[in-house]
Amino acid sequence: KKSVKDVELKGKRVFCRVDFNVPMKDGQVTDETRIRAALPTIEYLTNQGAKVILASHLGRPKGSVVEELRLTPVAKRLSELLGKEVKKADEAYGDSVKAMVDTLSEGDVLLLENVRFYPGEEKNDSELAKAFAELADVYVNDAFGAAHRAHASTEGIAHHLPAVSGLLMEKELDVLGKALSNPERPFTAIIGGAKVKDKIGVIENLLEKVDNLIIGGGLAYTFVKAQGHEVGKSLLEEDKIELAKSFMEKAKEKGVNFYMPVDVVVADDFSEEANIKTVAIEEIPSDWEALDIGPKTREIYSDVIQNSKLVIWNGPMGVFELKKFAGGTRAVAEALAEANDTYSVIGGGDSAAAVEKFHLADRMSHISTGGGASLEFMEGKALPGVVALNDK
Numbered sequence: 001k002k003s004v005k006d007v008e009l010k011g012k013r014v015f016c017r018v019d020f021n022v023p024m025k026d027g028q029v030t031d032e033t034r035i036r037a038a039l040p041t042i043e044y045l046t047n048q049g050a051k052v053i054l055a056s057h058l059g060r061p062k063g064s065v066v067e068e069l070r071l072t073p074v075a076k077r078l079s080e081l082l083g084k085e086v087k088k089a090d091e092a093y094g095d096s097v098k099a100m101v102d103t104l105s106e107g108d109v110l111l112l113e114n115v116r117f118y119p120g121e122e123k124n125d126s127e128l129a130k131a132f133a134e135l136a137d138v139y140v141n142d143a144f145g146a147a148h149r150a151h152a153s154t155e156g157i158a159h160h161l162p163a164v165s166g167l168l169m170e171k172e173l174d175v176l177g178k179a180l181s182n183p184e185r186p187f188t189a190i191i192g193g194a195k196v197k198d199k200i201g202v203i204e205n206l207l208e209k210v211d212n213l214i215i216g217g218g219l220a221y222t223f224v225k226a227q228g229h230e231v232g233k234s235l236l237e238e239d240k241i242e243l244a245k246s247f248m249e250k251a252k253e254k255g256v257n258f259y260m261p262v263d264v265v266v267a268d269d270f271s272e273e274a275n276i277k278t279v280a281i282e283e284i285p286s287d288w289e290a291l292d293i294g295p296k297t298r299e300i301y302s303d304v305i306q307n308s309k310l311v312i313w314n315g316p317m318g319v320f321e322l323k324k325f326a327g328g329t330r331a332v333a334e335a336l337a338e339a340n341d342t343y344s345v346i347g348g349g350d351s352a353a354a355v356e357k358f359h360l361a362d363r364m365s366h367i368s369t370g371g372g373a374s375l376e377f378m379e380g381k382a383l384p385g386v387v388a389l390n391d392k
């Protein structure tokens with residue numbers, strides 16, 4: 001695949017798709033990780049003398065204008081981070097935008113309005129893709145976080161312009177790609193989060209590759225049930241118990257060490273005020289729900305992490321948003337931070353948020369900017385936004 005480094009950029013109008021889908025509160029960006037992650041590409045483009053046209057989605061406005069989802073606050077923050085003016089368009093294509101593009105000098109940056117204000121974006125409408133393409137000479141896709149979406153600004157446009165990957169896109173594909181195709185061993189995957197349903201593909205794919213599979217979070221209790229234990233009021237997907245059993249059998253066949261909680265923190269209520277206690281996994285009381293892995297489990301998981309050369313982590317070990325149930329997720333994050341010999345890949349979404357929350361982000365080897373995208377990548381799926389590059 002061609003990268004932004006392989007094309008001539010001086011004086012060129014570059015349509016650069018980024019993922020500025022950032023959390024906001026009261027018109028302020030509350031987590032700017034994704035904006036920072038796009039800076040190397042934007043700075044590369046401006047340094048090369050390109051006229052930079054940035055495009056992103058924000059939230060899910062479903063094809064119409066939602067005032068709170070305008071990208072204006074993002075333009076402001078980006079401008080501060082870049083240390084230069086960022087122009088902001090109120091539309092994402094059309095005559096008014098063309099006129100603004102015409103005013104750009106080499107090295108200037110323009111941010112278009114939220115591309116999801118138009119119904120054609122998510123439909124991957126070819127007319128909209130062409131309208132985007134008309135603004136520019138080159139297409140750069142740096143939106144790894146949105147690469148699993150086949151939308152007009154992530155996929156369609158690539159069929160109408162020379163299309164290359166940005167530096168963040170390249171780095172994400174490189175790190176995740178190497179991890180899955182040529183992993184250093186022992187290779188451990190930590191899979192957590194609420195639902196088995198959301199992690200079926202990733203467990204299936206990783207069982208073929210890892211030496212150790214660690215299970216935690218709400219989804220663990222379907223496995224616990226599959227092992228023959230009662231789980232009280234813990235999360236349980238009845239219709240996935242057989243599947244959980246088959247995963248455990250598959251692990252055995254493949255010689256993959258399969259780690260499950262041996263103790264848990266149970267609560268009589270899903271709240272910070274709940275009464276809690278630690279119990280062995282076979283002793284979850286019928287009226288209580290397990291909301292975190294227990295101290296013995298944390299120790300076992302930390303040991304496995306410390307003895308791994310590569311760890312991929314996707315999904316928290318408990319309800320880390322509540323202090324009382326954050327200990328397990330924190331223990332895993334700390335073990336990763338302390339394992340100096342271990343390459344740690346944090347697969348976006350909640351695990352990235354957890355690492356951020358515990359102020360351990362700078363001690364991880366790679367934190368993916370993709371939630372859904374990194375999950376689909378780990379499932380072994382092709383990402384449409386990547387496949388479309390270099391089509392022309």
Ligand code: 3PG
Pocket residue numbers: 019021059060145146149370371372373
């Ligand atoms: C994300 O936040 O995972 C990406 O920006 C994609 O957003 P979406 O799930 O709304 O398509």
